[in-house]
Amino acid sequence: MTVRPLVALAMGDPAGISPELTARLGALDDIRARCGIVVIGDRRIFDAGARIAGVAPQLKMIEQGTNLRRDDADALFVDLGHLDPADVEQGAASLAGGTFALANYRYALELGRDGRVDAVCFTPFNKQAMRLARADYDDEIAFSAEVVGLKTAASEFNVLDRLWNARVTSHIPFRDIAARLSSERIHRALALTDGCMRNAGFARPRIAVAGLNPHAGDGGNFGREEIEIIAPVVAAAQQQGIAAEGPFPADTVFLRAKAGAFDAVLTMYHDQGQIAMKLMGFDRGVTLLGGFPFPICTPAHGTAYDIAGQGVASVGASRAALLLAAEMAAAASSGRRP
Known part of the structure; x- marks a missing residue:
């Protein structure tokens, strides 16, 4: 029996194109056919992104701490309820935006660390916002290693097809x-x-x-x-x-x-x-954080503040990132899980 991998999808910077990209991913049938997704963020921000993208994905709301593998739904949402859209200035790096993205990503990494999901994906971060939220923020590799407790080498890879x-x-x-x-x-x-x-x-x-x-x-x-x-x-x-x-x-x-x-x-x-x-x-490139016990992927582009809110952002790289995470997780788990 083939078991679809479960991927945690952390919402990135709320002032850029991340909310609409996350919503678009949640609405793609081919994503749901290949893996289960667990979106981490604030439902109000997600819904605002869905309106911008012109999509209406159906995601089941679940409580923090829920056993994710026991739910039959192919798309779940964990609402951290930590950012009001009224507090987001579109197209601008901010403390609120960095705090939002860091909290989502930390939660997703903890799910991966604890074996509750098989892979992690995130829509784009803004490093200036991340450093406003955490002064010693270096990059995703160092932060991920800290949360996961990784003691061995890790590196960033770019993948194109x-x-x-x-x-x-x-x-x-x-x-x-x-x-x-x-x-x-x-x-x-x-x-x-x-x-x-x-x-x-x-x-x-x-x-x-x-x-x-x-x-x-x-x-x-x-x-x-x-x-x-x-x-x-x-x-x-x-x-x-x-x-x-x-x-x-x-x-x-x-x-x-x-x-x-x-x-x-x-x-x-x-x-x-x-x-x-x-x-x-x-528009297809993926960044993979390699060396971790589970795949971590993100689109290789940034937050695109200049086109935020216009509904024109391409989902191609985000789709490729989520599918690569799912593919690698499926390969790693084959023969290991019933």
Whole structure:
């Protein structure tokens, strides 16, 4: 018997497009056919988003603490009742918005941590609002690790259809990138990428490793990181059974990956991969937090304050994020649950 995975869907920033995206997801028949969803948020904010989106999803209201797996409904709503729509200024980052999104996400993570759902998905956050609500907020990875109690490595991946992008460094100033690169960091990123992709169904993911410098250092003319750090790690990973190649020039490696030569590209810093992935499919891209005991996914775009309230936001990336979370959860649970 196939058991549909249960995915907690946390509402993101209420001042952007998150409410309407959440409502659109709740109204999609293909989502309900693939997984059960548990929306976390404030029903008043959700209903406002539904009106903007022009949809009327039917979600069953349940109390906090309810055994979610015993409910036959394919779409549930946990109303935290913590934000009046009158207190939301559309298109503006605020303490209220950040507090709302953090509370929803924390609740969803706790459901995943406690085994009450199989995966977590969230509609876009605004980092300025999150930091207004929590001064030491760094990013979703650090916050998620704290809530879940994760002690091992985690990383952010961008997924576009079947192409993955991983990175060695992430949300740090550009001037600090080279100093942060080390054999240990690169190897850890490669191993985590290989492991997460295998969990997602890749039998032996082919991973291209980008260089740091222009033309991958051009034999040492533009820097020696490729020769002294990156290439030795790639060789060591190959000896361990990881299908890694490189380092390759970052300005051409994504062309090869897009053509099917690789399943993933490991980049050395944030924008090296983000720019390429978003150009290839901004409306379909997914961000996956890998290394956690359950999938955590979100659309790769932001809160789009400039179009909030207009009802024109594309649900494509949010749909892809929810379906990837469900797919990975189903693969992980197959043969484990009755």
